[in-house]
Amino acid sequence: MEDLRTSTLKFFTDQHLCYADIVPPAQVRARIEVSVLSFLKILNASNPAISDLPLIQRKLSNSRVNHSLLTELSYVFLSNSVSIRSLMRPNAGKAFVRVWKVMEMCYQILLQEKRVTQRELFYKLLCDSPHLFPSQKDVNRTIQDLVALLRCSRYSLGIMASSRGLIAGRLIMQEPGKEAVDCSVCGSSGHTISGDLSLLDKLILNTDARYIVVVEKHAIFQRLAEDRFFNQIPSILITAKGYPDMATRFLLHRISRAFPDLPILALVDWNPAGLAILCTFKFGSVGMGLESYRYACNVKWLGLRGHDLPMLPDQSFVPLKTKDLQIAQSLMSSKILQENYKEEVTLMVQSGRRAEIEALYFHGYDYLGKYIAKKIVQSDYI
Amino acid sequence: MEGKSMISESQPESAILLTKIKEFTRGLLVNLSNKHSPIILIDRFRNHCTLPDSICFCSSNLPCDKEVLTLCKETHVHRLDVMLRVLLIVQKLLQENKHSSKRDIYYMHPSVFLDQSVVDHAINDICVLMQCSRHNLNVVSAGNGLVMGWIRFVEGKKIFDCISSPNTAHPIPVYVEEIKDIVSVAQYILVVEKESVFHRLANDQFCNSNHCIVISGRGYPDIPTRRFLRLLVENLHIPAYCLVDCDPYGFDILTTYKFGSMQMAYDTKHLRVPEIYWLGAFPSDSEKYFVPKQCLLPLTAEDKRKIEAMLLRCYLQREVPQWRLELKMMLEKGVKFEIEALSVHALSFLTESYIPSKLHGQVNI
Amino acid sequence: MEFSSVQKLCLHLISSAYQRCRLSEQICRLSVGLTCSSSSDPSLKISISDTGLGSSLVEFQEMRFSFANVADNWDGMLSIKTTSISDSEIHNYQINLKESGSSRITKLPSDAKNGAKFSGSEVCLSTIVNPDLLLAEIHNLLEKMLILNIPNVAIQLVAEDSDVPESRYEEVFLANTCEQLPISTSSLEHLKSGLEDYVLKHGNNLSDHCTSCFTRREEVKVGSGVACSSENRLHTELVMEAVLAISNISTQNTTCFREYGDKTEVLYFKDFSPSTMSPSSMKALKSIDWKRYGLHLGRIVEQDGIALLEWENLPTDTHIDIVLHSYLKQYPTSETAKHITGIPAPRKRSQIDRSLVKRAIKFSLDDLKAKHFGDFLSSRALQIRNYAPDLAQTIAGLIFSSSDLNFQRECFSLLGLQSQDVGTEIMENSIMEKIVSVIEMNDKDPDKSKEIAPFLFEEDDHIQEELEVEFQENYLSPLDLDINMF
């Protein structure tokens, strides 16, 4: 216990990057205890004070882009500029107390070895101190604060993360001491990715796949799984049903670390949101805070891309909406986006249209698989 | 259309349907060749009405009405156009033994379909015309449901071995008709409205102490979830209890499980689970279980409107008058609360107190 | 009947002579002669002679000439010779239209017929007018009359300067120069044929049919209709005949043009004479449901006393011609014309006119639509027809994508397609044609299509509403959102 504590005293000082890690409950508890002791020490010092809480800023201005030349891996990260929660600052006292309140709740949850949903946490806090937590939003924001303070993931704080992710294909996952799960015999529904990050962390992975295909949409995933696409092209299919959750990104990252030679290829709609989803897998996002960028993966863009459009029927295009244009705008202004991605966005905006992956079905349901296979074989990804 | 099918029961469902589709197509051609406008009659079903007196046949599974589509009205022709396009897709699906989601179908001609609801409507029309269920068309929902507990079954080749870790969530299989070899030692089925409650129970290791099956449809249940639940109830002959939020949406979800939805009324007989009991949360639970005041949220105008509309549903009065009384009480109290509100005193309140007290005290209706 | 110019008087006299010819039901000749002697006499001799029924003095008694407006270029004297088939002599009169009272008519000594059986009249007058202008007006009148296409009247127009031997101008106007209709043909048929000729000559802009625009007479689509007043007292019946012609005018040839461009001149005849249109008929034109035939009437303008219809969606080189002819079925003989009580009062007639015009044109449009299948569809049918390619494509898809060869074969035979080599396109076209024809057929009788109610039973609005609400199957309550997301 004692040595844990001394080690955690420095748990953030040696980093240039700031990130929240998955930390075992005992260590999270120790970090909280250190916080309490530190608070009391400063409160009881000869020159007593109420210590400010240094939080890593979750703002774009504090984000940096890392381009690694060697690994082609780029990611967004938060630098260690700090925003402060101070009791003494005007109008900030509430936020300060909230952090402690949530810390207490999480501490108790960790002690009980339970997990809660953010909604449950909200209700508990609403019941306990309604004046501090009038809405779920306040709880969510404070949890982010706590993550930024303790530099551990939400999951480590005992907050339940349900995953929307699915995986299928030539991957065998084995929880130590349990029966192995063969993801190639899981039907069209695939295998659910657990929200239990530590379980994912423990998985023993095995694959003979040559590619990982990240699919934006559940339905496309289902189609490919039903067609057993992964047997035509030895691959692993993964989807987060839209914007990726932590667990899905975590598992993808784990697989890519375990098998660094497998290219990760993304199949997304030809619209700004599709690219944004790809980018979240690829770079992480600032809004996900400190938990985000650690799981950046070198995802390549397989399709749909501008040069695929001629094969799509005219009727499958729909005009861009305002929201699309907004996303396009912010993608264009992003520092991290590579040029050939930006060109695609420009093309979307210029054409004023968008198309969904499903448009490929115009050529029959089996066309999708052929399309991906052809692209993979021709290394047609960017 | 005229000409009912004369297909023997031994044929697989998809072959029967393909024949029906062919007959439909042939019928169209015959009409056209004779220079007659095809006349397509579509039965209309409903699962409830708002007749104050209970002299209605909403529960009889009989159509309440018919729609007639001809080539004489533009809206009809558009509907027919959409229907035929969907039918073409369905025929391909059935022939190739593939499955597709409503969304997939929509995206194949987005500019013609204009909206997902148009496709949904056409799919329903086809089901009514072909006298089949949606899954017979090989149109499946992307499954949203979750299951855990004391059950093991096989879907196609995949084994769903929930028993080996009864507190782990598994997706409810999309191809319910392919489920076989159901093995269960569960004593009851617990249906929870929301995923978060499901995970709460999982986290509390609920199934360790309770031999049951827990199912969540994550909000309004999709078809596979409802069919799966029905399959379990029919096969296992164990009671099913439903735990929903104490708000109008929760109640509506409850009725969807028990009576089916209006949208799928034509197929209600395959989707509803009339045996289901309402476990909670009742409006009266807020006092019984000491839900703190600040967790009781006032009903919005929209909530009240929804409750008032639901109170008129004929099946409530006819089949579950007690549910109706509780719903009325919700309106009278003017507040709603979520399941989570019950857990504010202790995280495992649901597992340790609430559900057991409801089950053993027979406090369910 | 009052005339304000010698020209108008002449036109009236010609028209009267024409009616006498028409009514005789024998082959008749109407000759109009204009003779001047440029060197000796400034006045023009006008003679209008016909071999029709003899004329009665009543015709002339009612004629008035308004002095004030007329230059003193005419003495007001008409010389009239007339005899009817039953008369034994030829009567001679002189009438001074500038006078009134009993002194205006002078009976002159008769000429003997010597037992010859013939009838006819000749009216002569002498006046100082511009012979060229008069000739043009008479020519115009006679050409319009030709539209009526009365088969038993041949008209000869002769003009000459007796002092200049080469000056003689002569033209003969004969009905049906191109198409010989049997004499017994109805007046409507004659009118149709007359309008056809008119259209083929680009509205008399050409002296003969335009061969560059029309290789066959059938290229002009013609529809006709008759409406009769149902009030049939005293055996007089008001008849309205309408003929509509649709034609294409080549824009390449400069001689191919119509005087009023894209607009439709509505030719109007009353009692077998060209006439201006009555306001009631104009209203009738406005109230017709043109859209039922895929036509979009813009506005009706009046120009030179002529009603012109402007269309909104007409293809540029398409032209529509309309002729209307309103007459009493039992046209009174000249003797009784003004005394028959069965002739409706003017006010009444205008009401009747209005409904007759509407009906006659509707009938002619229906006729047109019936004859030219697939054209003149209602806007509604046109919209529905837009779906035909899609429907055909999908149905063909259903057939072609079927794995059941027997089914395919059956479908081919149902469509009357022989071989199985037919490609998708042929199949699609075949189905589309059939769909289109059903749609067109349904459009023919718009009233009938209303018979099929959209719902067999009463529609339940409440249910419909709830259906829409419930369409979002996987509805998430707002509170569920962030939980499920995390």
Added chain:
Amino acid sequence: MEFSSVQKLCLHLISSAYQRCRLSEQICRLSVGLTCSSSSDPSLKISISDTGLGSSLVEFQEMRFSFANVADNWDGMLSIKTTSISDSEIHNYQINLKESGSSRITKLPSDAKNGAKFSGSEVCLSTIVNPDLLLAEIHNLLEKMLILNIPNVAIQLVAEDSDVPESRYEEVFLANTCEQLPISTSSLEHLKSGLEDYVLKHGNNLSDHCTSCFTRREEVKVGSGVACSSENRLHTELVMEAVLAISNISTQNTTCFREYGDKTEVLYFKDFSPSTMSPSSMKALKSIDWKRYGLHLGRIVEQDGIALLEWENLPTDTHIDIVLHSYLKQYPTSETAKHITGIPAPRKRSQIDRSLVKRAIKFSLDDLKAKHFGDFLSSRALQIRNYAPDLAQTIAGLIFSSSDLNFQRECFSLLGLQSQDVGTEIMENSIMEKIVSVIEMNDKDPDKSKEIAPFLFEEDDHIQEELEVEFQENYLSPLDLDINMF
């Protein structure tokens, strides 16, 4: 100096005599005598005698009496006897204030002092006024003067009707009746003590301290402050002393009341005399940041020439008293008073006043806050302090819910709690007290609290600290549309 009534003149004469006593720095007596003889003479004899410095004629030369406003109840004659310590005789004068010019002062024969060393003056006049009203006004003045609490002056007020032996009224006004301050005490201390007495007597509503409200003198919380003008030419310095007293008045006792209720009467002295407040000082009162001390000033009203402050959040039985005293540090002797150039011009003085009032009151508030720890916190600190129970409860909760006994023990020892038997409440209170005290300490010196508080954890040196206002965070980046997804 012009007077419009005999009463005002009398008050001025008393005040002048008081100043002479004060400046003598010896124990002096000031006697005011009002004598009438109700049976024989309607006039009242007023005599004001003091043992202070001798008076100079200059004092009287500038006095004017405005005739117009005054009833003819006084002849304008003042008799003056005066001698200073160095004089060998007592000077006698007679001044007619109703006259002007050189004739107004008449020097009368002096009295010999016979070598005696004393100083003093006596001014007498005789007038027809209501003795009771005058007595009340003088009484009031003297009581107010008492607030200044000048220790070396004893005042005696005697009134009697020489015809009525029992009518004699006598009162002695002595500074510091309750508390003996050493003579050397600063004038501010005297003022404080004087205000305390004033408050303890419920603003002179009682003749003595209210024992039901105040068992101890310390129950009145008093803060004081001095501000001096920095312009210190010619050794004259403008001084502003301010004293604030906060007291509670029991609402049970009917004798316990304050004349202006909850409002604060600002007692104002100028050059050791009661005075009305200058507008500049009023403005100064308005501009003070009362909220920094948890006070919410409503408005300032003027009533009877007195400035009254209305408070917004004051507890009902709490009363605030303020006294301000503005004077020149080197008060000129009467001889030189008008001629010293160092006295600021009125306009200038008002500006200086304003800043002095502001500073003096601020100092006194700071003093009050410093002496009464935890009171007079700024609104901000009060707000922050509201969080203390929550925070304390949370941290105590964290400690108590821990299963780690070492951790708990360490926490106890940090908090200085000995035994482990301490319950949650004791722990919570201990933490809360400490938190509160930090909050209060930080509030004492608002400028100091801007120093960065220590971080909970040591951080890198190159922290780019960014001050952030709550709720502006959660900026969404393009790639962050998924912020809620996790």
